Amino acid sequence: MHRRHVLAVCALALAAPAFAEAPALLLAKVYQPGLPLADYWVSEKYDGVRGYWDGQRLRTRGGESITPPAWFTAGWPNTALDGELWAGRGRFAQAQSTVRSQEAGDAAWRQIRFMVFDLPAHPGSFDERLPALQTTVARMGQPWVQAVAQHRVGSHEALHALLLRTVRAGGEGLMLHRGASLYRAGRSDDLIKLKTHDDAEARVVAHLPGKGKHAGKMGALLLEMPDGQRFKLGTGFSDADRTTPPPLGSWVTYRFLGTHHGGLPRFASFVRVREDMVATQ
Structure with missing residues (x-):
């Protein structure tokens, strides 16, 4: 390998942040x-x-x-x-x-x-x-x-x-x-x-295309809950959110009113991206 390339690879390795294990909270x-x-x-x-x-x-x-x-x-x-x-x-x-x-x-x-x-x-x-x-x-x-x-x-x-x-x-x-x-x-x-309402976090696994007035933009997020269940989240987004939706693998907070019998949230709406939680694919 060329010496200059070796030096560049080493520099990138030194600059890359080390993986940090989440604290046991x-x-x-x-x-x-x-x-x-x-x-x-x-x-x-x-x-x-x-x-x-x-x-x-x-x-x-x-x-x-x-x-x-x-x-x-x-x-x-x-x-x-x-x-x-x-x-x-x-x-x-x-x-x-x-x-x-x-x-x-x-x-x-x-x-x-x-x-x-x-x-x-x-x-x-x-x-x-x-x-x-x-x-x-x-x-x-x-x-x-x-x-x-x-x-x-x-x-x-x-x-x-x-x-x-x-x-x-x-x-x-x-x-x-x-x-x-x-x-x-x-x-x-x-x-x-x-709280006066329920909220929770889930991971973004897909961007679902919009229809009608949201055509060409994100229509809904497909979210995965910590227990592995998935659901569509389609309300609570601004136009900016739909144009540039939360990245795949990121975690978002959503608000909801109770759950269905199987545990999925009722009347869920988007609140914000949780940038303090590590994105995963």
Whole structure:
């Protein structure tokens, strides 16, 4: 092989990002009536980008490295922190743009807060992790790093009243965290999300052609759910979305109203592309 070609191949190999394994995160299930509310702490659900500090670097839910300015993570502990990179209520797009950009500067990152809600490496229950988390964040002494406020709620009526107040103020919803639970990866009743609507993520496997006024553009997406089931998603798109649809393999969030008997979503509509989740083919 020619020496110049060898050098070019080596340079590309050095420049290519290494594959990052996704962190083993605790994931939420959807609220169901009858939950033993006395067992849970309640907090606001922050609409941002999941951030996982592994003690050395900050990563997304999919395992990709996040590159904030050096000051943002300076002095962070060598223990894991799980939280949300958040730009404020109703500013998901701003948070996602800043976190995903390799060129976002100080001004953009000054608008981001790391809302910490768990200590994954702590061996105790959430009841025990919570004061440890609050102590850890207080010792950091950085205004852009905050421990998520957790409360007890006395009744389901009070819980839903809190949900409505949060949503009316621009919040996304609530999270319920079982106090006796250990930190374990995957979905379980240890962590519950409560919103005024259902939403979920699915992977784009095909672009289906449009008809009528959408002729020549994308008419619908064929999506694959994590359990392998597929369905067509044809509403909620702007003209720009239909002209340049989400790439094949990317993950999108969709909103829906319950499910059919087989588990497929009812009245599903497109919300956004999840750029913090690794695209797969």
